[in-house]
Amino acid sequence: MVGVYLSGTGNTKHCVEKLVKILDPSAECFPLEHNDIIQILKKHDTIVLGYPTQFSNAPFMVRELIKNNSSLWSGKKVFCLNTMGLFSGDGTGCTARILKKYGAVILGGLQLxxxxxxxxxxxxKKSIEENKLIVKAADERIEIAAEQIKSGNFPREGLSFIAHMKGLFGQRLWFYNKTTGYTDKLKISDRCIGCGLCSKNCPMENLKIENNKAVAGNKCTMCYRCISLCPKQAVTLLGESIVEQCRFEKYV
Ligand SMILES: Cc1cc2nc3c(=O)[nH]c(=O)nc-3n(C[C@H](O)[C@H](O)[C@H](O)COP(=O)(O)O)c2cc1C
Structure with missing residues (x-):
């Protein structure tokens, strides 16, 4: 078994690592941007795939990796894990349907x-205390799900036809243009000091430092990692200014 995840602010990384550790303490987890990710995926038959919901869809980077390596999935057993702030409908189903088309067996789904x-x-936005409770509740759900999986009873959250309709009509359709590809809308303000933290951490290598300032390209997968890490709060995407630099570590 292997855990593979895209995680901008740390939520999905935590959830995948926790689930995989309970299921198989010897299994490892890797971020999607790992240089050898394709070899890692090829090597393992059972994969826990995690990613954050974006407008009730999977991030474009995740969908692109699946589609660009379509021959890789035949016969793989994949458990889809999706994290969300409030609602995803069929967050897990968004990748499960594509994976199934390429021959994967979908073991189940967990939406946290x-x-x-x-x-x-x-x-x-919630207070730090409220977020701590949310993380605690998710941890408990992961523990319960892991026990179910161990006894062969896989949760199937987000995989039903009803979940599909909820995700599609609840959100995905209305925000469709936001998730059809990568975005070039990342904004860097004059507050940027060119420290390079964003460019070092971007999973898409979409940022570089030029003349002591960060410059964003057109391949942002909207994970918010750079935005959550910037020491000068100089990076924004959907909004105009930073409300809170959300990072999983703050909530444990
Ligand atoms: C661009 C974007 C869109 C999002 N859309 C949704 C959404 O439609 N529904 C939802 O419940 N959460 C949404 N979220 C929240 C994230 O899915 C959630 O916070 C997730 O746990 C973040 O995981 P990460 O820390 O691994 O990146 C969105 C986050 C981003 C950055």
Missing amino acids: KMPDSVCDSKML
Whole structure:
């Protein structure tokens, strides 16, 4: 077994690592941007795939990796794990359907409510104490799900037809243009000091430092990692200014 995840602010990393550790203490977990990710995926038959919901869809980076390596999935057993701030509908189903098309066996799905990661919007913002409770509740759900999986009873959250309709009509359709590809809308303000933290951490290598300032390209997968890490709060995407630099570590 292997755990593979895309995680901007740390929520999904935590959830995948926790689930995988309970299921198989000897199994490892890797971020999607790992240089050898394709070899890692090829090597393992059972994969826990985790990612954050974005407008009730999977991040483009995740969908692209699946599609660009379509021959890789035949016969793989995949458990989809999706984290969300509030609602994803069929967050797990978004990748499960593609994976199934390429021959994967979908073992199940788990959709976990976690702290919101959109640092430059007031929507869904909770106090640190409230977020701590959300993380605790997610941890408990992971523990329960792991026990179910161990006894062969895989949760199937987000995989039903009803979940599909909920995700599609609840959100995905209305925000479709936001998730059809990568975005070039990442903004760097004059506060940037060119420290390079964003460029070192971007899973898409979408940022570089030029003349002591960060410059963003057009391949942002909206994970909010750079935005949550910037020491000068100089990076924004959907909003105009930082409300809170959401990071999983703050909530444990
Ligand atoms: C661009 C963007 C869109 C999001 N859309 C949704 C959404 O539609 N529904 C939801 O419940 N959470 C949404 N979220 C919140 C994240 O899915 C959630 O906070 C997730 O746990 C972040 O995981 P990470 O820390 O691994 O990146 C969104 C976050 C981002 C950055």
